[in-house]
Each structure stands twice: as structure tokens, then as C-alpha cells.
Amino acid sequence: MHPLDKFRYCPACGSKHFEIQDEKSKKCENCGFEYYLNPSAANVALIVNDKDELLVATRKKEPAKGTLDLPGGFADIGETAEEGVVREVKEETGLTVTEARYVFSLPNVYVYSGFEVKTLDSFFLCQVEDFSTLHASDDAAALQWIPITDIHTELFGLRSVRHGLYRFVESYKKP
Structure with a gap:
């Protein structure tokens, strides 16, 4: 439909x-x-620590409950994409983003309650200075650090996150 x-x-x-x-x-x-019918704005956080590990969440809710994901979500009315990714990271991980740098975007279809929501997912490389407040909350059931070289995109439940991760992993180089 x-x-x-x-x-x-x-x-x-x-x-x-x-x-x-x-x-x-x-x-x-x-x-x-x-x-x-225009796409809804969504955002995805790519958070890398000094060991070249990526912060990965386990989804607490449908769609794709129980699969791997990255922190992020829909932008709220009246906020920028950068503000949205900062808010979502705080809600899901307890972390405070000090810098959110736009990397790329991908179209997506997010099925929610049987309804196909067309989205435009913006990916941000996020800097965090203090990881001591890290804890799973909101839409994240659990959090873990995975070495970027060990990322298996097929374990991630949302299509745009899989495609975005593939693109990110292929181009990742330590600064």
C-alpha cells in the first residue's frame, strides 16, 4: 500500500x-x-572511541527489535539535524556530544505500526569527550563497543544503517 x-x-x-x-x-x-509526501528527517550517530571501536546499540523496540543499531532517531519539529542527533545520543546513551559533523545521507523506509515512513537519514560523526556517563536508555536495550574492523553490517536491523555502516567502514581511516 x-x-x-x-x-x-x-x-x-x-x-x-x-x-x-x-x-x-x-x-x-x-x-x-x-x-x-516528503521524507521525515532522521539522524544517525557514528561515535568512535580512541581504540577505533564504534558505539553500537541493541534495539529495544520494533521495528527490528533485538538487532544492532546506531544511536539516532527522528528530528523533532523546530530542531536542526545536529540538535536532533545530539539529543538522541543523550537520550539513548547518556553521552554528551561535543561536535556533530555531517558525513552523508541516505534515503530509507522505516516501517512503523504497519505504515511505511519515508525518511532521509543524515549520518554524523560525533565527538564525545567523556564516556563515563555511558548507559543504555530510551530506545537502546544495550550498548557495546565493536572494533570498526569487526563490524558485520548484516547484524543491523535497519536498511539505511546497514548501507551507511558499509560506506563508513569502507572509508574509515584513523585521523
């Missing part, structure tokens, strides 16, 4: 004549309102 099929009535006037215009939009035949 296409995500636009979930929107049956015009959000502006309530008309049932809310018709698909193209693959990413619907238009109301009554009032002319057009709705465009």
Missing part, C-alpha cells in the same frame, strides 16, 4: 475527493489543497 492511500480525506476541507495527483502528492478536487 502506498503511504498516500492512508490519507482519504482532504485535511483542509474534509472532502472525500482527495485524489492522487502523482507518486508523491494528492490534490483536493473541492478546495484545491495539495499535499506532498
